[in-house]
Ligand SMILES: Nc1ncnc2c1ncn2[C@@H]1O[C@H](COP(=O)(O)OP(=O)(O)OP(=O)(O)O)[C@@H](O)[C@H]1O
């Protein structure tokens with residue numbers, strides 16, 4: 001009986017026999033015919049693999065159960081007691097994701113194809129051609145490496161977005177964490193995340209995605225206030241070549257790119273009514289068409305939405321579609337503003353200090369009584385984002401083990417209250433960012449002149465379009481109304 005196909009040329013350059021860490025890859029061979037096992041072991045060892053043969057699947061499984069995990073398994077299809085197919089099942093029960101190459105006689109190719117359906121990587125026909133075998137082993141290793149890498153990336157992402165990274169000991173935050181855990185195994189639920197700026201809406205969106213069982217696809221976020229309507233539509237739904245003047249090539253939209261994953265629509269309230277209607281239709285049917293396209297595309301993209309304005313009020317004022325509001329308000333998560341958290345601010349601050357201790361290699365233990373008082377009393381218009389910035393700065397300037405009140409550079413709340421300019425003078429504390437300054441100045445101009453946006457763009461020396469973008473970006477409409 002011939003075990004090998006003739007002629008055989010020995011290839012002197014084994015390709016994938018070693019991992020990046022220079023550890024020999026291991027291959028287990030199982031065949032009830034001892035000569036085959038011995039021969040393959042010799043050949044593969046010469047190729048630089050760590051090869052081992054077993055006379056029966058039972059012996060191989062015992063070895064695996066002792067903690068020895070191969071990188072590839074070569075298994076004969078027809079063996080007494082347990083056959084190749086049953087071996088595959090036994091491996092699956094052990095949740096072992098090793099590529100298995102089935103070896104089979106010509107007459108049983110049909111069964112080998114069946115084996116592939118059950119998860120075998122591929123099959124080799126006996127008599128085995130060694131070149132073919134090497135090529136298959138290489139391919140199996142490549143695929144396995146790629147899969148492993150992807151799982152590793154996912155695990156790191158998951159770890160850095162663990163639910164516990166959402167800090168805070170208040171009931172409100174505990175409820176947020178609980179909701180995210182509940183959502184873990186629910187596919188496709190729309191979640192509406194509400195809260196002022198800096199309360200952690202983006203953080204929550206990412207945490208939902210990375211902790212979901214349904215995150216085979218990517219996480220893509222888009223700020224609906226940052227783009228004019230037509231661009232936003234093209235970004236979301238994609239377009240076919242020639243759909244509009246600039247569409248030189250077809251481009252898939254975010255809904256397609258994130259298929260099997262998540263699209264996070266930040267500042268959803270900035271969407272035009274027309275686009276809101278289109279989004280609603282997608283949410284109802286789970287299908288859409290690219291701009292200029294005729295084909296209905298079906299995706300399983302999860303939609304998360306966030307807003308820092310009161311959507312219910314916007315619905316009442318007919319600024320947001322009621323039907324869409326009901327559709328996206330299936331599960332809602334409210335991120336409380338920091339100023340309502342009382343002493344939980346101190347817990348939160350301590351956890352953030354812990355994070356910075358690790359990052360900056362410091363050993364700050366906490367706050368003096370005066371600093372704690374300041375933390376609780378401050379209004380925190382920028383919420384957790386502001387708290388993080390203040391603490392980072394404080395840690396850099398703190399010498400001892402406790403952060404003192406004077407290390408907390410908190411801007412007096414009255415002066416930061418940008419919506420209340422008094423006496424026509426424009427005041428601002430040192431340490432404010434240019435963005436804060438710009439936002440406050442536009443608001444100030446609106447109030448003092450009592451004019452419309454169109455009228456003040458000249459006064460500010462910018463185009464109406466630029467002003468429109470800033471109006472959206474800074475959410476000025478809400479601030480003016482307050
Ligand atoms: N509960 C929290 N625990 C830990 N970090 C938080 C928490 N809330 C917010 N942060 C941190 O504060 C910063 C701002 O959060 P994030 O960007 O998610 O806020 P946001 O609500 O999306 O703000 P905006 O409305 O301005 O977009 C981030 O660094 C985030 O990690």
Ligand SMILES: [Mg+2]
Nearest residue numbers: 198201202266
């Ligand atoms: Mg955000």
